[in-house]
Amino acid sequence: MSFPVHRPRRLRQSPAVRRLVRETHLVPSQLVLPAFVREGIPAPVDISSMPGVRQHTLDSLRRAAADAAEAGVGGIMLFGVPAVRDAVGSGADDPDGILNVAAAAVAAEVGDALVVQTDLCLDEFTDHGHCGVLTPSGTVDNDATLERYAAMGVAQARAGAALLGLSGMMDGQVEAVRTALDDEGFSDTIILAYSAKYAGAFYGPFREAVDSQLKGDRRTYQMDPGNAREGIREAVLDVEEGADIVMVKPALPYLDVLADVRAAVDVPVWAYQVSGEYAMVEAASANGWIDRRGAIEESLLGIRRAGADAILTYWAVEAAGWLRERL
Numbered sequence: 097m098s099f100p101v102h103r104p105r106r107l108r109q110s111p112a113v114r115r116l117v118r119e120t121h122l123v124p125s126q127l128v129l130p131a132f133v134r135e136g137i138p139a140p141v142d143i144s145s146m147p148g149v150r151q152h153t154l155d156s157l158r159r160a161a162a163d164a165a166e167a168g169v170g171g172i173m174l175f176g177v178p179a180v181r182d183a184v185g186s187g188a189d190d191p192d193g194i195l196n197v198a199a200a201a202v203a204a205e206v207g208d209a210l211v212v213q214t215d216l217c218l219d220e221f222t223d224h225g226h227c228g229v230l231t232p233s234g235t236v237d238n239d240a241t242l243e244r245y246a247a248m249g250v251a252q253a254r255a256g257a258a259l260l261g262l263s264g265m266m267d268g269q270v271e272a273v274r275t276a277l278d279d280e281g282f283s284d285t286i287i288l289a290y291s292a293k294y295a296g297a298f299y300g301p302f303r304e305a306v307d308s309q310l311k312g313d314r315r316t317y318q319m320d321p322g323n324a325r326e327g328i329r330e331a332v333l334d335v336e337e338g339a340d341i342v343m344v345k346p347a348l349p350y351l352d353v354l355a356d357v358r359a360a361v362d363v364p365v366w367a368y369q370v371s372g373e374y375a376m377v378e379a380a381s382a383n384g385w386i387d388r389r390g391a392i393e394e395s396l397l398g399i400r401r402a403g404a405d406a407i408l409t410y411w412a413v414e415a416a417g418w419l420r421e422r423l
């Protein structure tokens with residue numbers, strides 16, 4: 097009878113040993129809560145495809161931000177749902193536009209307890225639902241959109257956002273917004289580039305959350321799901337243009353891209369666990385088909401293990417509570 101020389105099970109024998117040798121850790125400050133605020137509603141509205149997530153009023157958003165700060169979450173990423181839309185997304189850079197008003201309100205509510213972040217993209221504000229302005233023939237006009245993003249970035253910084261999330265996937269957007277911010281004296285405003293943002297089905301529930309007007313798809317600007325090397329190239333270009341943080345989105349179907357980007361750049365790399373990832377787990381657990389908490393914790397850990405320094409997740413506050421139980 098010979099005995100195995102190598103016994104990896106030795107380090108799995110008890111919770112105490114497993115905790116001691118665990119390689120990957122997650123703490124509440126590595127979680128960012130995405131939150132929706134809608135103009136002109138008297139009370140919060142539930143999002144049916146995202147059970148537990150709501151479109152906030154300004155008041156309920158302020159309370160949600162305070163709760164997130166209390167839970168030790170690292171930041172809040174704001175998305176605005178305006179009452180009126182037009183072809184160029186005028187509400188996006190209007191200081192009285194819902195997202196800018198919300199950024200100011202949240203900044204006043206939480207001060208430095210949370211990093212206040214705003215989505216910088218036109219899709220919520222345009223009547224056609226695309227992330228940029230259109231040419232007469234109806235394609236998204238990259239360079240004309242850059243001017244809109246620059247104005248939007250300055251408006252968001254002026255409103256009090258500390259970090260801008262550039263999610264529109266226009267070429268040159270980081271440089272355009274960085275230059276405009278610096279020209280207006282906002283050299284401390286942080287740029288998070290959604291560098292490798294893939295077009296696909298996992299944003300479905302988000303479209304309900306922001307009452308999206310989009311017909312068709314975003315495949316001329318968001319990336320093709322088959323391309324990993326191109327994701328690295330996008331991240332490297334964004335760092336060259338001045339991005340402080342880069343992101344991969346969605347998270348779970350793109351963990352390979354996340355790991356590759358982590359290896360290719362030395363800035364922080366974040367991941368966005370998007371609405372479809374949230375909805376899948378919620379729907380399966382509502383049917384009793386999956387252990388909800390286990391699936392959430394495992395997916396967050398997997399995203400972190402693949403290389404994310406921080407994660408945008410709709411479960412941020414709840415997961416932060418679980419993580420604190422263990423400290």
Ligand code: PBG
Pocket residue numbers: 215217218219220263264298299300301302303314369370371372
């Ligand atoms: C664009 C934006 C989208 C998401 C975040 N920023 C929608 C899109 O690209 O279609 C999706 C986030 C999610 O699905 O949770 N403003």
